[in-house]
Amino acid sequence: MRAIFKTEKAAVDFSDKIHNWLLKNRKGYNAERWSIPSKSKNGNKWIVKLPEDYPISEKLVIYENLLSTRIKSLYKKLIQKFTH
Amino acid sequence: MIKQSEFSNIVSATTKYFFEADGETVGWYDSTALSTITKDASNFVSRWNDKLGSGHDLLQASGTNQPELRADGMFFDGIDNFFKTAPFAYEQPEYVYLVMKQITWSSLDAIFDGNTSTSGVLWQTGSSPNLSTFAGAGVNNNQLALDTWGIVRVLFNGIPSLLQINANAPVTGNSGTSDMGGITMGSRGQADTRYAHMMVKEAIFRKAADSEANSNKIYNYLKSKYSL
Numbered sequence: 348m349r350a351i352f353k354t355e356k357a358a359v360d361f362s363d364k365i366h367n368w369l370l371k372n373r374k375g376y377n378a379e380r381w382s383i384p385s386k387s388k389n390g391n392k393w394i395v396k397l398p399e400d401y402p403i404s405e406k407l408v409i410y411e412n413l414l415s416t417r418i419k420s421l422y423k424k425l426i427q428k429f430t431h
Numbered sequence: 432m433i434k435q436s437e438f439s440n441i442v443s444a445t446t447k448y449f450f451e452a453d454g455e456t457v458g459w460y461d462s463t464a465l466s467t468i469t470k471d472a473s474n475f476v477s478r479w480n481d482k483l484g485s486g487h488d489l490l491q492a493s494g495t496n497q498p499e500l501r502a503d504g505m506f507f508d509g510i511d512n513f514f515k516t517a518p519f520a521y522e523q524p525e526y527v528y529l530v531m532k533q534i535t536w537s538s539l540d541a542i543f544d545g546n547t548s549t550s551g552v553l554w555q556t557g558s559s560p561n562l563s564t565f566a567g568a569g570v571n572n573n574q575l576a577l578d579t580w581g582i583v584r585v586l587f588n589g590i591p592s593l594l595q596i597n598a599n600a601p602v603t604g605n606s607g608t609s610d611m612g613g614i615t616m617g618s619r620g621q622a623d624t625r626y627a628h629m630m631v632k633e634a635i636f637r638k639a640a641d642s643e644a645n646s647n648k649i650y651n652y653l654k655s656k657y658s659l
Contacts, residue, residue, distance in 0.1 A: 366494065374471065374472035375470070375471035376472075376475075377477040378477060378491075378492055378493055378494035378497065379492040380492070380493050380494070381493065381494040382493055382494065382495035382496070382511075385623075395495075396495045396510060398494065399473070400473060
């Protein structure tokens with residue numbers, strides 16, 4: 348799964364968040380950083396690949412941010428139903 | 432009769448294969464030699480050392496770019512995985528032996544390269560499953576089917592260079608004269624694009640135009656070890 352951002356700063360901040368999560372949660376994780384975000388082919392988005400072991404709750408937040416406002420409330424209800 | 436005082440506690444290191452001791456191997460990367468691999472609990476690899484201790488170690492400091500050590504070899508995801516040594520003096524003739532599998536094929540994805548882009552690249556070009564070399568010019572070989580383990584031999588030595596799959600007749604020609612100057616595995620030397628989706632069990636990089644006899648000795652070592 349990849350997270351897509353409109354700005355490089357947002358992508359770098361998210362990459363740092365992943366890096367810090369891995370430092371705490373993945374035994375033996377040995378990296379100076381998680382990633383250097385890459386540009387999309389058209390150059391107007393920034394992409395960060397997610398590690399497989401990144402928690403599902405965090406991945407769902409990314410999905411939520413991609414949805415239009417109209418269906419966000421329905422999406423939140425579905426998440427609550429399946430994660431609680 | 433040998434006196435007891437003449438016995439020594441020194442144990443001589445013995446080498447089993449000629450390429451371990453002839454001084455021509457600049458990088459020997461063995462996925463079964465776990466002591467040479469630094470990985471985390473999810474088997475993502477930050478360091479794959481040269482088994483001969485030259486210091487020409489394959490490194491990856493960014494988590495997302497780290498290949499994964501699996502039961503049957505080093506897995507490169509084709510998205511952003513690669514390794515890279517620091518630059519070092521590595522000039523033609525350069526002879527590379529790989530036990531590898533192309534999982535999928537995508538034009539210009541690079542199996543390995545030198546320190547800078549196309550300084551000595553083996554990549555996927557033309558149409559699947561073709562591989563070709565390039566260090567200023569290129570040699571093509573389409574005999575390694577996808578998702579099939581094979582032993583690939585690449586010689587960069589101007590004319591004639593060669594690209595050989597298993598024990599098939601090598602394809603010879605001109606691969607150009609650029610010098611690798613280091614090793615990049617899984618991408619071109621610039622390492623910002625064209626990542627190969629592949630697996631590698633073992634790779635031997637040499638700075639010699641090995642004779643046919645010596646090349647076949649290395650081939651037979653790899654063939655026997657991995658039952659290919």
